[in-house]
Amino acid sequence: KSQLFNKIVINNCQYFSQILSFSNLFQHLENFIEGAGEAGFIYFSMGSSVKASNLPDYFRALLMIVFRNLPQRVLWKYEGDDLTDLPSNVLLGKWLPQQDVLGHPKLKAFVTHGGLLSVFETVYHGVPVVSLPVFCDHDANAAKAEADGYAIKLDLFTITPEGLLRAIKTVIRDPRYKTQVKHRQKLLLDQSEIPLEKAVYWTEYVLRHKGAVHLQSPSRHMGVIDYYSLDVVVFLALVLIGIYYTTKKLLRLMRILPKDEVSIDLPRKNIKVE
Numbered sequence: 001k002s003q004l005f006n007k008i009v010i011n012n013c014q015y016f017s018q019i020l021s022f023s024n025l026f027q028h029l030e031n032f033i034e035g036a037g038e039a040g041f042i043y044f045s046m047g048s049s050v051k052a053s054n055l056p057d058y059f060r061a062l063l064m065i066v067f068r069n070l071p072q073r074v075l076w077k078y079e080g081d082d083l084t085d086l087p088s089n090v091l092l093g094k095w096l097p098q099q100d101v102l103g104h105p106k107l108k109a110f111v112t113h114g115g116l117l118s119v120f121e122t123v124y125h126g127v128p129v130v131s132l133p134v135f136c137d138h139d140a141n142a143a144k145a146e147a148d149g150y151a152i153k154l155d156l157f158t159i160t161p162e163g164l165l166r167a168i169k170t171v172i173r174d175p176r177y178k179t180q181v182k183h184r185q186k187l188l189l190d191q192s193e194i195p196l197e198k199a200v201y202w203t204e205y206v207l208r209h210k211g212a213v214h215l216q217s218p219s220r221h222m223g224v225i226d227y228y229s230l231d232v233v234v235f236l237a238l239v240l241i242g243i244y245y246t247t248k249k250l251l252r253l254m255r256i257l258p259k260d261e262v263s264i265d266l267p268r269k270n271i272k273v274e
Helices: 027-034 057-068 098-102 116-125 138-147 161-173 175-189 195-208 230-255
Strands: 041-045 073-077 090-093 107-112 129-131 151-153
Touching (some): 057 073, 098 107, 098 116, 107 116, 116 138, 129 161, 138 151
Parallel strands (some): 129 151
16 A cells, blocks of 8 residues: 555554556547647546536536636546537546546546545556545545645635636646656555555465454454443543532532621611601
8 A cells, every 4th residue: 555644554454555557448538538649638537426417517617618728638527418518628428447547648637536546546657636625535635645746736615717727737737746746656656565465465364364363453352331431431421420510519609608797777766646
């Protein structure tokens, strides 16, 4: 697995991430890309968790403006059939072989939502990124990619056609983005063994040692109360309740303490009534 993020690895847990080498694209995709000439093409995909067809109308209109002003062709993962007036340099696909697309030598940039797997894959293939984070881990992934120097992160709430167009052109024309992603690619690929070999080894290791009991977590023997520390939670709750009622009682006592009283004896006047 790539070391794009710091993480703690415990003995009974192994991480694997295998990215397969790309292969030839479907013929209609290859024909579309070859027609782009030296300008190349851009890949736009919001991943599997965000459907481009569900994006607001204004955002889709914004993308149309940007795509029309690009010299490159655009391969766009779009799940719907409702787009009209599609620019001639854009090809839609409800599903696209992302590994094969990212590995194509004519790809110039990847516009993505910033999902973790998309970040791994773009580094593996050495492609500069423009990220449009939506939710969950997207924002953190996009910020990390931008900090590493191979991506530009944009905000969906403030994005403009000019801003997106400028970002795409920048990651394509500025060699620093390509240099940084190639550096990250080199770090990612420099491994003692491929993830597939590691996965096979640990699978066989567990089988050889009949479940590898020595690596299993002791929590498997715990009951619900011990596992979730419910006894501790109840104790702390009782302590807090006790503090609350004790404090409340003290405040009440302080308010009813006797105060110094001032007594004034006024002379009485007898009134005689006849």
